Amino acid sequence: MKVTVVGAGKYGSTTVQRIAESGLADEVVMTDIVEGLPQGLALDMMQSRPIEGFETRVVGTNTYAETAGSDICVVTAGLPRKPGMSRMDLLEVNAKIIKDVAKNFCPASPDAVVIVVTNPLDEMTHLFRDASGFPHQRVMGQAGMLDTARFEHFVAEELGISPLQVEAITLGSHGETMVPVPSQVKVAGKPLTEVADDATIEQLVQRTRDGGAEIVALLKTGSAYYAPSSAAAAMVEAVAGDKDEVMPVCAWLTGQYGIDGVYLGVPAKLGAGGVKEIVELPLTDAEVSALRGAGNAVREKCADLSKLGD
Ligand code: APR
Numbered sequence: 258m259k260v261t262v263v264g265a266g267k268y269g270s271t272t273v274q275r276i277a278e279s280g281l282a283d284e285v286v287m288t289d290i291v292e293g294l295p296q297g298l299a300l301d302m303m304q305s306r307p308i309e310g311f312e313t314r315v316v317g318t319n320t321y322a323e324t325a326g327s328d329i330c331v332v333t334a335g336l337p338r339k340p341g342m343s344r345m346d347l348l349e350v351n352a353k354i355i356k357d358v359a360k361n362f363c364p365a366s367p368d369a370v371v372i373v374v375t376n377p378l379d380e381m382t383h384l385f386r387d388a389s390g391f392p393h394q395r396v397m398g399q400a401g402m403l404d405t406a407r408f409e410h411f412v413a414e415e416l417g418i419s420p421l422q423v424e425a426i427t428l429g430s431h432g433e434t435m436v437p438v439p440s441q442v443k444v445a446g447k448p449l450t451e452v453a454d455d456a457t458i459e460q461l462v463q464r465t466r467d468g469g470a471e472i473v474a475l476l477k478t479g480s481a482y483y484a485p486s487s488a489a490a491a492m493v494e495a496v497a498g499d500k501d502e503v504m505p506v507c508a509w510l511t512g513q514y515g516i517d518g519v520y521l522g523v524p525a526k527l528g529a530g531g532v533k534e535i536v537e538l539p540l541t542d543a544e545v546s547a548l549r550g551a552g553n554a555v556r557e558k559c560a561d562l563s564k565l566g567d
Contacts, residue, residue, distance in 0.1 A: 258282040258497050261324040261366070263358050264333035265289035265317065267479055268374060270298050271486035272331055272493075277302055277313040279490065281497045284314045286323045289334070295319065325365035329496055331399075331489050332385060334358050335375035337480040338473050344376040344432050345558070352565055355381050359388035370496050370531040373398045373507075374489055378431035379555040380562055382507050382520045393509035395531040400431030401505025401522040402488035407468040408437050411461045416444060416452065425449075426505050426538070427465065428522045429551035435522075436547045437462045441538060492527060499529035508532045514545055516552040519559070523548075 260282045262273045266289070273287045287295040295317030302315045316323050324330070335351040338344060355375060363369075371391065373382040382398030389396060404427035413420040424443040429436030439458050442449035449458060464471070472481040495502040508525045510516045513535040524536040540548070 258329075259284045259286070259327045260493060260497070261286045261288065261327040261330040261362065261369075262333060263288055263330065263362060264335065264375075265291070265295040265298055266333065266337070267482040268337075268485055268489075269331070269333035271482050272333065272374075272489045273298070273315060274302060275486055275490035276493055277315050278309055278311050279494060280311045280313060281494055282313050284316060286316045286318060286327070288318050288321060288324060290319065292319055321361045321365065324362060327362075327366040327369045329493055330362060330366065330369050330371045331493065332358055332362075332371060332373045332375055332381075333489075335381070338376070338469070340474050340477060342473075344378070344469070347376050348380060348558070348562065349565060351375050351377070351381055352384055352562060355384050356388045359385050363389045363391065369395070371396045372489060372492050372496075374400075374485065376431070377558070379507055379520050379522075380558045383555070383559045384562055386509070386520070394533070396509075397492075397525070397527075397532055398431070398507030398520060398522075399485070399489045399492055400507050401427055401524075402491055403485050404431065404435055404437070404465060404468065404522070405505050406484050406488060408442075408461065408465040411464050411468075412442065412444065412449065412453075415457065415461060418445065426524065428505060428524070428544075429548055430522060430555050431507070433466070434547070434551035434554045435466045436544060436551055437465050438538075438540060438544050440541050440544060495527035496529065496531060501526050501528045501533065503527075503536050506532065508535060510535065510552070513537050514540075514548055516549055519552045519556045521548070521552050521555055 299315040299317030386396040408425040409423040526534040
């Protein structure tokens with residue numbers, strides 16, 4: 258199993274570390290435009306192998322030659338937000354980077370499954386798919402796993418219980434039209450709506466929606482990467498292990514939830530070859546209509562993207 262991670266910044270390097278330490282891959286290649294950065298990080302991680310006890314080879318490079326024949330690729334290349342910026346403010350600059358990555362990576366790894374994490378997520382996933390020409394089920398985005406983990410964290414903290422007792426899901430876009438789904442949240446097996454009042458739930462939903470911005474404001478430079486890299490690595494594991502695991506991911510919709518022809522966060526079965534199936538949950542009418550609204554917002558932005566030149 259060979260995995261490539263494009264971008265050796267905070268998100269990319271922690272993702273490489275998590276994948277390497279899990280032992281799921283024989284080789285992880287990390288490529289970045291900054292000379293020496295991926296090589297130095299790779300050497301450092303390789304030297305942790307005797308202590309951590311893993312055998313995965315980590316290779317750092319500034320080209321794409323070493324990525325040839327990859328089974329899975331995680332795309333993290335791009336600028337992160339600064340305090341006060343929305344993910345959408347990154348649209349133009351990251352669009353150029355995503356097209357560049359697709360052009361360089363895809364020809365030598367024509368069968369790879371690609372997981373995009375660069376923001377604005379839904380639009381960059383769409384763009385990578387178009388630039389690659391890959392089938393839609395082999396290109397997906399990571400957002401829902403992260404937003405869901407944030408939602409579960411906030412619920413657990415609010416109720417003073419273990420995060421492992423909370424089961425939540427968030428759908429929609431990775432941005433203002435994120436759709437956390439309170440009707441599906443279970444706390445130690447009970448519906449959240451039975452153990453928390455509406456005002457508390459609304460406040461948890463809002464904090465989840467602003468979860469990334471809260472961290473950006475605290476860090477002042479760069480954005481979150483511990484929980485994001487956990488989310489990306491979990492998706493890699495599901496694909497590499499052909500686990501058929503249902504996770505919230507940014508996937509291409511073809512009529513599910515009454516939405517067609519757009520990338521959006523929905524529950525999907527992940528395994529070999531990428532997205533095997535979109536799962537349709539019994540959502541409330543309000544949740545379905547929020548999901549459709551999110552789909553329309555992403556579709557509009559993608560139309561703007563197609564107007565940008567190369
Ligand atoms: N090819 C390869 N790497 C690139 C390219 C490119 N064309 N352009 C930029 N990079 C690299 C940068 O050199 C940098 O090392 O991408 C890396 C980004 O790293 P960080 O600035 O640390 O950003 P990070 O926190 O990793 O976030 C990356 O993920 O969550 C999103 O919004 C975030 O879009 C951002 C992406």
